Every structure is written in structure tokens, then in C-alpha cells.
Amino acid sequence: MGRKPCCGKEGVNRGAWSLKEDELLSNYIQLHGEGKWRNLPHKAGIYINAKHLFSYFLVGLNRCGKSCRLRWMNYLRPGIKRGNISPDEQDLIIRLHRLLGNRWSLIAGRLPGRTDNEIKNYWNTFLSKKVQADVSKTIESEDKKSVRKYKSGTTRKVIVPKATRCTKILLSLDEGGHLKNNQCPPSSTPLDTNDGSTLESPKENHLLDMPNFSDIGIEGIFENSNMLETDDVAPMFEMEFHNLTYSLEFDDDWTNLL
DNA sequence: AACCCTGCCAACCGCGAGATT
DNA sequence: GAATCTCGCGGTTGGCAGGGT
Secondary structure, eight states: OOOOOSSOSTTOOOSSOOHHHHHHHHHHHHHHOSOOTTTHHHHHHHHHHHHTTTTTTTOOOOSOHHHHHHHIIIIISTTOOOSOOOHHHHHHHHHHHHHHOSOHHHHHHTSTTOOHHHHHHHIIIIIHHHHHHHHHHHHHSSOHHHHHHHHHOSSSOOOOOOOOOOOEEEEEEOTTSOEEEEEOOOTTSOEEOTTSOEEOOOSSOOOOOTHHHHHHHHHHHHHTOTTTSOOOOOOOEEEEHHHHHHHHHTOTHHHHOO
């Protein structure tokens, strides 16, 4: 088969964005909202031409849709914080990275106003070195046991840092209403189990009963999770991922993960 | 003053997954 | 079911600024 490139390279602006381009993009998105990135550059040009009465005549937003999306998400979007990552944020990034690996979008989701690109850059520039230095320092200390524990990951398995789109997470309850299992589901498709049978996707979605999180704690969630180790699948219900992360906020076990 | 080196970060790129045709 | 489109992700690149020689 094959797939069309996102956009041709000839005649498309590349490199740093000008103020005019930012304005075109912001105006368009404020009017029409996000999405449809592929067609946006052309439409943004048309809109501005009409609105500004020839002031931008023939000046379309000559950018790849992908580039528009990136510019909006990482720079123009309202509420973006820039620079000055606080010690608290730094600490949170380190913890989340240890838990999630290089899943920058998930990490960014826990840091309001921060973008995945910024966190990725910050990690690559500062934190990876800092963590490396901290580990080296610890190795030199007497507590070699804890270092082995830290480095081997035998007590905590990092979620595979694979780039997948995961907006929902499935969780199951045992008879007592406690969490048993969870995974990112294929949408609307039966789930394979390790005994060769399949399970239909749940007919009804139930939002997680929040107190159950505090009953078992985040550690319990992940230690019983087939995201980490098994292929077992149990009957599930579904929740939006942001609800899970919301729950983590209040769980003392979160701070004991490391 | 000129050149080189290094670090930062915005932007690009290729790819995978889900949606649509 | 296959082909194609769209979106979002993480890895990488390249331009720029600042410091060092």
C-alpha cells in the first residue's frame, strides 16, 4: 500500500515560526478549534485574507499541518508554562520517569502547563545527567543493597516505554470490589486471553469508585497489573486515564514507590 | 576580535494506532 | 478486509547563544 507524505517538502515553510505565522495559526484555532491539522494551513490562509481585508493577501499559512499542530501544542496553546521548572516539578518528573519510562506525554499530563517536548528536552539536558550522577553517588555509599534494588528494577517493573496512544485504561474488580487487572484496550474488539478464548469488551462502562484506589494503593494497582507482567485478562470496566492519574494524587503509596 | 566548542531547545522526522473510506 | 487518512508519540536534528581560548 503506502501512504502519502504529510506534505510535500517543496514550497513549504520550515524552521522557526514568524510572528505572522503564529498569528495566523492562533486566529484560526480560536475561531475553529483544534483538529483537522492536515487542512489547517490552507484554511488558515483563507480566513485571514477575509478578516484582514487584503493585509495578508496571498499570505497563507504555508506550513505542514503537522508543524502547525506542534507549534500550537508546544508554544501557542493557552496556559503553557515556559522555563523555570520548579524543584517540585523536577522531583515529580524524576519519579514519573522511573515509573513510566520515556512516555513524555503521560509525564507531561501530570504537570499542568508543561509540554511533552519541554519535559523531554529538560530530561535529556539536565535530569538524565542528574539521575546518573545520583546513582553513581549512591553506588559509592554503603547502602549497596538499595542501589541493586534501584538499578535492577526487581522490585518495580517499569512500564514498557513504547510510543502508543493510550487515552483509556481498563481496570477490573475482584469480588470485593478491589482492583485486579488493567491494560490499554484495543477499542471495541474482543480481548484475547491466555487460554485461547476471548472476552467481549464490556457492554457497560463504569467509572472507577475512587475509594477503592485508596484501599489497595498505587503499588497494588501496578503489581496486580497485566500491563507489567502477565497476559491474563479479567472482566473489566473502563475509565478515562486522567481519572487514574487524578487518583494517584491522593495516594500515599505514590510517594513510597521509589 | 575571531574562532571554536558546548548546551539548549524549537522543530522535524518516521512510525504506530485508530478512524475513515 | 484493504487502503488510506489523521493524529499523536518519542527520537533526533540543527540553529542559535553564550562561554572559553
